[in-house]
Amino acid sequence: MELANKTALITGSGKKSGIGYAIARKFASLGANVIIADFGNAQGFGADVGTGSTAEMDTIAAELAQEFKVKTLAVNLDVTDTKTVETMKDIVQAKFKTIDILCNNAGATFGVPNGVNTYDEAAWIKTVDVNLHGVFRVSKALIPLMTQNGGSIINTASRAGKVPPLFNGAYAVAKAGVIMLTKVMAKELSGFKIRVNAICPGQIMTDLERWRFGLEAQFLNTTVEIQEQKMCETIPLGRIGTPAEVADMAAFLASDASSYVTGQALNICGGQLMEL
Numbered sequence: 001m002e003l004a005n006k007t008a009l010i011t012g013s014g015k016k017s018g019i020g021y022a023i024a025r026k027f028a029s030l031g032a033n034v035i036i037a038d039f040g041n042a043q044g045f046g047a048d049v050g051t052g053s054t055a056e057m058d059t060i061a062a063e064l065a066q067e068f069k070v071k072t073l074a075v076n077l078d079v080t081d082t083k084t085v086e087t088m089k090d091i092v093q094a095k096f097k098t099i100d101i102l103c104n105n106a107g108a109t110f111g112v113p114n115g116v117n118t119y120d121e122a123a124w125i126k127t128v129d130v131n132l133h134g135v136f137r138v139s140k141a142l143i144p145l146m147t148q149n150g151g152s153i154i155n156t157a158s159r160a161g162k163v164p165p166l167f168n169g170a171y172a173v174a175k176a177g178v179i180m181l182t183k184v185m186a187k188e189l190s191g192f193k194i195r196v197n198a199i200c201p202g203q204i205m206t207d208l209e210r211w212r213f214g215l216e217a218q219f220l221n222t223t224v225e226i227q228e229q230k231m232c233e234t235i236p237l238g239r240i241g242t243p244a245e246v247a248d249m250a251a252f253l254a255s256d257a258s259s260y261v262t263g264q265a266l267n268i269c270g271g272q273l274m275e276l
Contacts, residue, residue, distance in 0.1 A: 001255040004031030007099045008254065009092060011077060011138055012106030012156075014038025014057040017207045019156065020105040021060060022243035023250045028064040030251060032101065033071040035092055036061050039106070040076045071096075079106050079134030080126070089141040100151040101254045102142050104135040104178075107156060109208075113167035113215070124170040131174035135181060143189065150193030152254045155182045157198040159269050175200075179265045186263030195262040197253045202269025203231055204241045236271030 008027045013020030013036045024034045040054035054076060061072040075091050078084045092099065108130045111123025135155055146153075160168065161175030179198055186196040203209060213227045220227070232238055249268050252258050267273050 001030055001251045001257050003027055003101070003251070003255060006031070006101055006151075006254075007033040007035070007071075007096045008101035008103065009035040009037055009099050009142065010103040010105055011037045011079060011134070013103075014040065014053075014060065014074070015207070016056070016060065017243075019201070019204060019206060019243045019246050020103070022247040023103055023105060024060070025064060026244070026247035026251050027101070027254065028068040028070050028072070030255070031068070031070065032254075033096065034061075034064055034073075035096070035099070036072065036074040037077040037088060037106075039078050077106070077138075079138055080129045082137055085137045085141045089145070092142070093145055097145075098148055099142060099145045100149060102139065102146065102151070102153045103156070103250060103254075104138055104153070105156040106134055106138075107131045107158075107171075109168060109171040111170065113219070114169075115167055116169050119169065127170035128174045128177075131171060132177040132181070135178055139185065143192075143194070146194055147192045151195075152258075153185065153189075153194060153196040154250050154253050155196070155198040157182070157200045157265055159200050159202040159267065159273050161200060162265075162267075162275070163273060182265060183263045190262065195253075195258070197258070197261060197263070198265040199246060199249050199253070200265050200267045200269070200273075201246050202241065202267070202272045203235065204243060204246055204268075206243060209240065234272060235269070239270065241268065241270055 010020050010024045013024045028034050036057050057074040061074040065072040075088050077088045110127050111120045155178050157178040158175040160172040161179050182198040213224045216227045217224045
């Protein structure tokens with residue numbers, strides 16, 4: 001899975017504990033130039049979920065450049081704001097001219113836990129805006145930088161986009177939309193030799209996953225360890241996945257090893273979901 005001389009932009013990659021960072025690091029290790037794009041002043045979900053910062057993004061870019069001898073760039077991005085998306089595109093185009101790989105990884109959930117009948121409307125709309133409309137905005141802006149040489153777009157969807165979770169409806173609906181958007185883009189962009197696929201992680205050990213276990217433990221008057229064990233019992237492989245394992249799949253989809261794969265939504269969930 002060689003990515004030498006490729007340039008990749010990964011949204012939501014500005015925290016070392018997240019999937020986006022793992023993808024950026026994997027790409028850099030394979031020789032790709034990487035662009036760290038994230039919301040530098042992002043708000044956290046709770047006390048156990050770290051927030052992103054411009055300083056951390058700059059540090060990540062500098063460390064990857066030094067360790068893997070590739071070109072890097074850190075750029076602020078709010079996927080809900082078309083102006084910052086366009087500014088990000090201009091910055092990227094000025095330095096790299098074109099890109100070969102786009103990972104629409106930025107995501108968040110707000111207003112949980114709540115059923116549809118009690119969900120705060122603003123929180124619902126914000127969740128859908130980040131997770132679905134954000135993929136549309138960033139893709140629309142950056143596809144013109146890919147049409148000359150072709151490439152690969154990888155959208156981070158979720159197991160929740162295929163199997164409905166309780167009390168997290170906005171996120172599930174948005175991720176289901178990402179899966180369909182992936183298929184639409186795959187058809188529309190095939191003439192430009194741009195492949196478009198989605199990855200659908202199940203339980204992956206990130207800050208957000210730890211926060212979720214903590215929230216469940218508090219709600220059910222139990223412990224984080226018990227909630228994690230209960231979750232592992234629903235996974236045939238018997239454990240929570242890692243961001244690095246998601247990054248391995250992203251690298252496959254970014255590389256020529258998947259040259260005949262497009263329009264797919266691939267599960268990475270330890271067997272928790274065994275269907276397309």
